[in-house]
Structures are given as structure tokens and as C-alpha cells.
Amino acid sequence: MALSVGTKAPDFSLKSKNASGLVDVKLSNNFGKKNTVVVFFPLAYTSVCTAELCDVTAGLSAYAALGADVIGISVDSPFTQEAWAAKEKIQITLASDLNKTTIKAYDVVFPMLAGVGDTAARAVFVVDKAGVIQYAEQTPTPKDLPDFNKVKEVLGR
Numbered sequence: 001m002a003l004s005v006g007t008k009a010p011d012f013s014l015k016s017k018n019a020s021g022l023v024d025v026k027l028s029n030n031f032g033k034k035n036t037v038v039v040f041f042p043l044a045y046t047s048v049c050t051a052e053l054c055d056v057t058a059g060l061s062a063y064a065a066l067g068a069d070v071i072g073i074s075v076d077s078p079f080t081q082e083a084w085a086a087k088e089k090i091q092i093t094l095a096s097d098l099n100k101t102t103i104k105a106y107d108v109v110f111p112m113l114a115g116v117g118d119t120a121a122r123a124v125f126v127v128d129k130a131g132v133i134q135y136a137e138q139t140p141t142p143k144d145l146p147d148f149n150k151v152k153e154v155l156g157r
Contacts, residue, residue: 002108002138009127010105014095017078025095035068036127040108040120042142044076044084057091066155126154
């Protein structure tokens with residue numbers, strides 16, 4: 001079961017790949033500055049994940065207007081994430097949890113997805129400027145999408 005509302009969000013430092021190379025993505029970089037929407041998704045290049053992240057990208061300005069940054073996390077390598085993002089025009093920051101430390105810290109491990117191994121479950125968290133979780137949702141199955149309207153509602157409070 002994913003971490004609950006009111007819990008201090010575990011900080012993370014994960015790798016992301018962009019045109020300038022590998023960079024560190026740290027949740028705590030937003031503490032004191034802005035809220036963060038942390039989106040866990042199982043795997044790049046899958047149909048549901050592609051639809052989800054493309055939809056989030058399409059609404060990126062709405063998240064920015066609500067004072068929030070969005071970080072997508074999967075167990076894919078940063079190189080795979082970069083290629084997928086370029087192909088699908090995904091513009092949110094993607095971070096690689098290749099070692100699965102962050103999915104374990106947030107308790108969102110989906111064991112043996114399609115028999116290929118442990119991945120992130122599909123989940124979303126709103127972490128406020130103080131680093132406290134204000135919204136937490138893990139979907140019943142990887143095919144189900146989180147309620148991003150509720151995410152925006154929480155950000156708008």
C-alpha cells in the first residue's frame with residue numbers, strides 16, 4: 001500500500017537524461033519553492049503509460065499555473081526514458097529508478113508485471129512545499145489511470 005497523506009515524502013535523487021547529458025533529479029530541490037506531482041508508471045513504450053504521460057504533458061501548463069512541478073518515475077533506464085520521451089513528445093521530467101529504491105520507499109512496487117519483473121505500480125502523489133504528501137493514489141491495476149482531476153483539486157487548495 002502506497003504511503004498515505006500526511007506522511008513525509010521520502011526524498012530521492014534519480015538520474016534523468018536530456019540533451020545536455022545525465023542530470024540529477026531531486027525531490028528536495030522543490031522544497032520551500034513549489035509543490036511536486038510525482039507520477040509513478042510501470043514501463044516506457046507501453047500503451048497505457050504512453051497515453052498517461054502524453055495526457056500529463058498536454059496539461060503541463062495547468063500544473064505550472066497551480067504552482068507545481070511534475071516528475072515521472074519508472075524503472076526504465078534514463079536512456080530509454082529519453083528516447084521514449086522524444087518519440088512521444090513527453091515534456092515532463094522523467095527520472096530513472098533503475099535500482100528500485102524509490103518505488104520501494106514509496107511502497108509502490110508492482111511485483112512481476114507481465115512476468116518480466118518488478119516495476120513501479122501506477123501511482124501519483126502530491127508533495128507540498130514542505131515535503132509532506134497531500135494526495136496519494138495507487139491504481140488497482142496498471143491498466144487504470146489515477147484521477148488527475150483530484151490531483152489538480154488538491155493543488156488548487
